[in-house]
Amino acid sequence: MNLLFILLPLLLGWLADRLIGDPSWLPHPVVCMGKVIAFGEKRLNKGKKRMLKGAFLAVILIALSYASIYYIIKGLNQLNPYLSIAFSAIIVFYCLAGKTLVKEVKNVFIAVDSSVEKGRIQVSRIVGRDTSNLSPQQIRAAALETLSENLSDGVIAPLFWYMILGVPGMFAYKMINTLDSMIGYKNERYMQFGCWAARIDDIANYIPARLTSLLMIIVSGKFSLFLFVEKYGRQHASPNSGYPEAALAGILNCRFGGPNVYFGKVVDKPYIGYQDKELTSADMRTAVSINIRAELLMLILVMIIEAVYYINFKML
Numbered sequence: 001m002n003l004l005f006i007l008l009p010l011l012l013g014w015l016a017d018r019l020i021g022d023p024s025w026l027p028h029p030v031v032c033m034g035k036v037i038a039f040g041e042k043r044l045n046k047g048k049k050r051m052l053k054g055a056f057l058a059v060i061l062i063a064l065s066y067a068s069i070y071y072i073i074k075g076l077n078q079l080n081p082y083l084s085i086a087f088s089a090i091i092v093f094y095c096l097a098g099k100t101l102v103k104e105v106k107n108v109f110i111a112v113d114s115s116v117e118k119g120r121i122q123v124s125r126i127v128g129r130d131t132s133n134l135s136p137q138q139i140r141a142a143a144l145e146t147l148s149e150n151l152s153d154g155v156i157a158p159l160f161w162y163m164i165l166g167v168p169g170m171f172a173y174k175m176i177n178t179l180d181s182m183i184g185y186k187n188e189r190y191m192q193f194g195c196w197a198a199r200i201d202d203i204a205n206y207i208p209a210r211l212t213s214l215l216m217i218i219v220s221g222k223f224s225l226f227l228f229v230e231k232y233g234r235q236h237a238s239p240n241s242g243y244p245e246a247a248l249a250g251i252l253n254c255r256f257g258g259p260n261v262y263f264g265k266v267v268d269k270p271y272i273g274y275q276d277k278e279l280t281s282a283d284m285r286t287a288v289s290i291n292i293r294a295e296l297l298m299l300i301l302v303m304i305i306e307a308v309y310y311i312n313f314k315m316l
Contacts, residue, residue, distance in 0.1 A: 003310050007303055009085050010162060013092025014299055021099035029094050029171075033178045036061065041183055045193040054193035058179050058200055066165070066172035073167060088167045095162075095170045097154030098295050101126070101147060102288050108143040109284045112136050126150075130261035138260075140279040144287050145256050148216075148248040149241045153177055155295050156215065157208035163302045176204045202239050209240035212294065213247035219293035225250040228273075235270040242272060249273035251290060252283050 022028060040061070044053040069091060077084035104126050112119025119139040124131040127142045134142065161173040176197075183190050184198035213229050228250040229243060236242025236257075249256050255273040259266055 003307055005081060005085060006306060006310060009088035009092055009167065010299075010303065010306075012085075012089035014096060016089065016093040017096040018099055021103060022097065029091075030174065030178055033061075033065075033175055034182060037179060037182050041193065045183075045189070050192040051195060054183065055196040058176075058197045061179065062172050062175050062200070065175040066168045069171045070168040091167050091171055092162070095158045095174050097150065098291070101150045101154055102291060105143045105147045105284060105288065109140065109281050112139045113281065128262060133261075137279060140284070141254075141256055142260075144248060144252070144254075144279065144284065145245055147287055147291060148212075148244040151216070151291050151294060152205060152209045152212040152240070152244045155291075156212040156298050157205055159298050159302050160208045160211065161204070163305055173204055176201050205240045209243045211298075213243040215294040215297050216244065216247040216251065216290050219297055220251045220290055222251060232272045235272065237267075237269060246272050248287055248290065252279075252286060253277065254279060254283065 037057075040057045044050075044057055073084050073088055076087050104122075108119060108122045108126070111122035116136055116139070119136060120131045120134055123134070123139045123142050126146050129142065131139070131142070157177070158170050158173055162170040165172070179194075179197040180201035182197075183194035184201055185191075185194060186198075210233075213233065217223060217225050217229065225247065229246040232246040232249065233243035236245065245256050249272050253273075253275050255271050255276045257269040257271040257273075259268045261267070
């Protein structure tokens, strides 16, 4: 298989995401993943040895996700390489979430500029915290925090795992991320059962989260932010989310974090950044521009690395 057949699925899938995002009418594999996870959790998250059962569910689903895509692509390639390319491009498309998140964040700012209540309803679509009492400033901050975190989870990490393990690795990462978003909580129900899912997600995102902050700094041209990100990135409760958040806080010269309500309990998150300025639509446009440019830079880097690896491999 030549280099074009290797790079084409990535490019086509990425272009599809940039053009149409995730239309609500289009069936999405993540919905199926969620149903499978919910089915397994309902039957296994009870009785004794919940941690072991949760580990079993997470590892089996991740392995099956990788293996299913690997063998489908292999089988299609034997029938017709173009079928393999088309299928791979579709999986890449489903695994990326760049355009949709940007659209959602823009809608939050439009809504909150109209009314606080509309802003609360709109931001509740993309955050896990209780939004019923958020101020306009908190609504905008929540949207931008999510934008930076999901640049890592929804774009950079899938592209990273594509680079390491191809389309099957990208799809397996999507399962890891979905497992964490459904059962990776530190509450009474999931503390034991979901701890493996949460830990695997932490490991899978360790490099991508730091890479995301690096890409954001590069495209912003604010290279002095490296120490800022190093200082504030590690203060987040998550071992990974703080790094892209810190990068965006530094770029916008603002402050994220602080107390928020999750599942009826106040969680006092440490502040990331020190400039408590009023966030505006201009800040949102800057953040969106940073996201898009960081995504494009990552795509170019992945394609270059894939090309260099292919050329060197063929020369051996």
